[in-house]
Amino acid sequence: VLxxxxxxxxxxxxxxxxSQSHADHAPDHSSGCETCSLSSGCxxxxxxxxxxxxxxxxxxxxxxxxRGERLFRPGGALASLYVVCSGTFKTVAVSHEGRSKTTxxxxxxxxxxxxxxxxxxxxxxxxxxxxxxxxxxxxxGVLSLASAVPDLxxxxxxxxxxxxxxxxxxxxxLASMDAEHRVARFFLDLAERYHRLGYSKDALFLHMxxxxxxxxxxxxxxxxxxxxxxxxxxxxxxxxHRHIDFDDSSRLTQAADW
Amino acid sequence: VLxxxxxxxxxxxxxxxxSQSHADHAPDHSSGCETCSLSSGCxxxxxxxxxxxxxxxxxxxxxxxxRGERLFRPGGALASLYVVCSGTFKTVAVSHEGRSKTTxxxxxxxxxxxxxxxxxxxxxxxxxxxxxxxxxxxxxGVLSLASAVPDLxxxxxxxxxxxxxxxxxxxxxLASMDAEHRVARFFLDLAERYHRLGYSKDALFLHMxxxxxxxxxxxxxxxxxxxxxxxxxxxxxxxxHRHIDFDDSSRLTQAADW
DNA sequence: CGCGCATTTGATCTAATTCAACCCTAGTGG
DNA sequence: CCACTAGGGTTGAATTAGATCAAATGCGCG
Numbered sequence: 001v002l003x004x005x006x007x008x009x010x011x012x013x014x015x016x017x018x019s020q021s022h023a024d025h026a027p028d029h030s031s032g033c034e035t036c037s038l039s040s041g042c043x044x045x046x047x048x049x050x051x052x053x054x055x056x057x058x059x060x061x062x063x064x065x066x067r068g069e070r071l072f073r074p075g076g077a078l079a080s081l082y083v084v085c086s087g088t089f090k091t092v093a094v095s096h097e098g099r100s101k102t103t104x105x106x107x108x109x110x111x112x113x114x115x116x117x118x119x120x121x122x123x124x125x126x127x128x129x130x131x132x133x134x135x136x137x138x139x140x141g142v143l144s145l146a147s148a149v150p151d152l153x154x155x156x157x158x159x160x161x162x163x164x165x166x167x168x169x170x171x172x173x174l175a176s177m178d179a180e181h182r183v184a185r186f187f188l189d190l191a192e193r194y195h196r197l198g199y200s201k202d203a204l205f206l207h208m209x210x211x212x213x214x215x216x217x218x219x220x221x222x223x224x225x226x227x228x229x230x231x232x233x234x235x236x237x238x239x240x241h242r243h244i245d246f247d248d249s250s251r252l253t254q255a256a257d258w
Numbered sequence: 259v260l261x262x263x264x265x266x267x268x269x270x271x272x273x274x275x276x277s278q279s280h281a282d283h284a285p286d287h288s289s290g291c292e293t294c295s296l297s298s299g300c301x302x303x304x305x306x307x308x309x310x311x312x313x314x315x316x317x318x319x320x321x322x323x324x325r326g327e328r329l330f331r332p333g334g335a336l337a338s339l340y341v342v343c344s345g346t347f348k349t350v351a352v353s354h355e356g357r358s359k360t361t362x363x364x365x366x367x368x369x370x371x372x373x374x375x376x377x378x379x380x381x382x383x384x385x386x387x388x389x390x391x392x393x394x395x396x397x398x399g400v401l402s403l404a405s406a407v408p409d410l411x412x413x414x415x416x417x418x419x420x421x422x423x424x425x426x427x428x429x430x431x432l433a434s435m436d437a438e439h440r441v442a443r444f445f446l447d448l449a450e451r452y453h454r455l456g457y458s459k460d461a462l463f464l465h466m467x468x469x470x471x472x473x474x475x476x477x478x479x480x481x482x483x484x485x486x487x488x489x490x491x492x493x494x495x496x497x498x499h500r501h502i503d504f505d506d507s508s509r510l511t512q513a514a515d516w
Numbered sequence: 517c518g519c520g521c522a523t524t525t526g527a528t529c530t531a532a533t534t535c536a537a538c539c540c541t542a543g544t545g546g
Numbered sequence: 547c548c549a550c551t552a553g554g555g556t557t558g559a560a561t562t563a564g565a566t567c568a569a570a571t572g573c574g575c576g
Contacts, residue, residue, distance in 0.1 A: 093426055093427075093429075093430050095430060096515075097515060099430075099434055101429070101430045101433050101434050103426045103429060103430070114418075114419055114422055115419060115422045115423045115426055116419070117415055117416060117418075117419035118416050118417075118419035118420035118422075118423050119423065123423060123426070124426070143408070143411065143412060143415070144408075146411060147405065147408050147411055150401070150402075150405050153401065153404060153405055153411065154401060156415065157375055157401070157414065157415070157418065158375060158376050159376075160372075160375075160415065160418035160419065160422065161372055161373060161374070161375035161376035161418065162376035163422050164372055164373045164376075164418070164421050164422055164425060165373045165376050165377065165381060167422065167425035167426065167429065168351055168361045168373055168381070168382070168425065169351075170429060171351075171359070171361060171425065171428060171429060171432065172351050172353060172357075172359045172361070174429065174432040174433055174476060175359050175432055175473070175474075175475070175476030176357055176359055176473075176476065178531070178532090179531075179532070209553095209554065209555090210554075210555065210556095211554080211555095215433070215434075216433075217433070218432060218433030218434065219532075219533090220532075220533055220534080221554090221555080222532090222533075222534080222535095222555095222556080222557085223531090223532060223533075225555060225556055225557080226532090226556080226557080228556095229556070229557080241540090241541075241554090241555085257354075257355065436563070436564090437563075437564070467521095467522065467523090468522070468523065468524095469522080469523095477564075477565090478564075478565055478566075479522090479523080480523090480524080480525085480564090480565080480566080481563090481564060481565075483522095483523060483524055483525080484524080484525080484564095486523095486524095487524070487525080499522090499523090499572095499573080
């Protein structure tokens with residue numbers, strides 16, 4: 001019964017190819033932005049011709065990370081922003097008392113490091129949740145190119161604003177919704193983001209632990225586990241380790257929407 | 259004993275003068291950015307000479323609001339960002355289920371409307387908590403000027419990033435700290451912001467209701483009230499209606515810091 | 517002067533945490 | 547090949563922080 005769960009298969013197969021290097025931090029200049037399958041979701045979206053070439057020139061450095069590796073750490077000088085090419089990341093804020101809190105999950109196309117711009121140093125840990133790859137965008141390159149290319153400026157500002165909007169939604173979630181709503185909405189939001197990347201609309205693979213989810217949602221991992229079990233018992237979803245199937249999307253939406 | 263609490267008096271008296279117009283929405287061209295006492299805290303910070311003049315030209319429109327008036331509402335097309343000149347604002351997110359949540363408080367120098375850029379429409383209510391005044395920054399003007407003036411671009415991006423950082427701090431607060439820490443940190447953060455504006459370091463006037471604070475911190479207003487009483491009973495602060503004195507800043511900091 | 521609203525305080529209730537035991541799965545080494 | 551282990555995950559019982567319900571107080575304002 002438990003066999004075969006290849007439901008969430010590869011999305012639009014990107015040009016990333018099979019160059020599975022085992023060397024850490026190995027730069028990869030294989031493919032430019034012009035041929036990248038993510039271009040419509042990345043900061044370069046909307047750019048064409050010479051503008052896109054200039055962007056590609058700036059973003060030609062890539063970096064591979066294995067699961068658990070750190071892309072940046074708090075206090076490190078902000079040199080670059082990063083676009084997730086493949087894989088998943090989480091950011092973890094560590095309070096100076098030692099307590100830590102997952103502040104976000106980042107999928108292909110998402111921009112990492114935006115919160116570091118204000119202080120000039122990274123303020124959280126950026127950690128790969130699976131073997132992943134990022135494009136490196138030198139901060140000064142981004143700013144100077146944004147100065148020259150109005151479309152890029154608009155997009156940069158838009159992305160920053162979108163992050164603020166996203167945080168406000170999460171704030172509302174944490175401040176005024178109970179555990180079941182938080183978990184249901186977390187699943188639906190994540191599935192929606194994966195869906196835009198070409199994955200199934202009613203299945204989901206969680207690259208993060210229950211503990212990560214709990215921290216992100218301001219709950220204990222036990223509570224997250226319990227809520228998942230409850231939703232399962234009610235027939236809203238099926239769970240196999242980290243693979244989730246939405247068996248009744250409408251009722252799940254209803255559970256998330258209040 | 260209860261007499262006279264003019265502790266939190268006027269900060270660096272601005273050039274705003276006494277033109278107390280009673281006409282709503284009355285534009286005010288009285289003073290330019292060149293002479294504004296807030297210039298060091300506003301988006302124009304760092305600009306000089308022709309750049310500052312161009313900014314002043316763009317931002318010459320002001321708007322006055324009375325307590326309770328709305329600066330913008332969700333769904334309204336994003337035409338402008340607003341810099342608070344004087345007074346205080348809150349932003350309130352209204353979920354489509356009707357539930358509402360205070361997402362931020364804005365003091366002189368703060369920029370309102372940043373979260374609206376991504377969607378192109380305002381996503382929350384902007385409401386004056388006292389008689390207040392804002393500078394109107396037309397969105398297209400901001401973008402085109404940012405294109406031409408690298409310092410302004412940097413500042414715009416910095417301010418956006420700062421808002422993200424602030425939200426992440428609040429997320430951590432809501433997700434992992436108990437009611438007392440939340441309230442104590444709220445007071446200290448607010449006092450710190452007022453302090454940068456020239457107000458006393460260990461006194462605070464709350465322009466918002468307990469209910470607003472509660473909503474912002476993800477608590478009930480009763481809990482906020484109880485926590486304040488508790489802090490008072492322990493001798494950390496003195497309270498007269500909305501005026502707060504920090505009697506023991508170090509212990510209050512300790513209460514906020516875990 | 518009295519009404520309405522914000523605030524405080526008290527009593528009860530509940531959702532979620534905490535503590536603890538157990539299970540499952542993947543990876544490891546004999 | 548299979549037993550062993552470790553970490554993630556699930557489940558149960560007890561505890562508690564904060565919400566909710568309710569009442570009393572105080573203050574601002576018409």
